[in-house]
Amino acid sequence: MEAILAALAPQLQLSRPGPLVPVLPALQDLLPERGLRPGAVVSVTGGGTALLLALAAAATASGTWTAAVGFEGLGVLAAAELGVDVSRLVVVETPRERLADVALALADGFGLLLLRCAPPPGPVAERLATVARRSGCAVVVAGQWPGARVRLRVAARRWVGVGQGRGRLRARQLVVVAGGRGAAARERQVGLWLPDAQGAVRVADPQAPVSGEVGRVSAAAVRGPLVVV
Structure with missing residues (x-):
């Protein structure tokens, strides 16, 4: 993982989002600021993988690198059909016991992190939020998440x-x-x-x-x- 981030580092730094990570116009009313705020966690429940991908469409189109962690079988067709620029999407499949460590590493390098995992202990959730705020990464989680802002x-x-x-x-x-x-x-x-x-x-x-x-x-x-x- 460290080698991958090192190789992508120059491009990742250029893709840092501004105050908000943009979303498609149809999704803006879902968010109080009409965009994804770096450092804030958005949780999606009820079976919404397509919704998570759609939330990444405008971000990737604007040049923001996006990492998707824990989504088994996530493919190029589903993402591209929803408007995701797959040239700026990296899918990471990792053992579940290492998922939290991988998510922390990616939040430190990418502008948007899509994450699927079981609800973590409070300290883990707080640590991820801290890393995301420091690095300017917006986080969208499939499932419940302690302290999710949206x-x-x-x-x-x-x-x-x-x-x-x-x-x-x-x-x-x-x-x-x-x-x-x-x-x-x-x-x-x-x-x-x-x-x-x-x-x-x-x-x-x-x-x-x-x-x-x-x-x-x-x-x-x-x-x-x-x-x-």
Whole structure:
């Protein structure tokens, strides 16, 4: 890991985000500052790998290097289709017992860290937040996280395009509940197409009926390997 960070160091330093890591316009209402603040942790629950990847799309497009840790089977197709610049995405598969150490090392070098792990002890969570604040890294976690500043919960999801056991999945609609601490304490609900029938991420009315036939299919898109280090 140290050798990899040393090799990437010149590019990583050039990709440091500013006061906020940008997100796609459709996702801005999920966050109190309409972007990801370096040093703050955002947790995503309810089964939202696609949401985590979408949160990285604008960041990578703006030049921010992003590391994804603990996501088994994460592939280039799923990430690229959601707008992630995969040339600035590094996927790290590591033994679970070393995941915390690897996450700390990456938070010290990357502008955005996507992390999937079991909720850590408080001291580990605090240490990661401290490293992220010092280095200017925004952290988005799949699952519960002690002290998360923003909490996003996928409350509902449905696919369009499957009816009577036949058809093609064309679009997916999510309802995301956003809350947290401080400026994020006021809970709000946001509807999203993730993606819509054209593959884009955009705002949807969570109360509106979905046109077309809907199936409750939760299988992920086919994914191939991206980068394994």
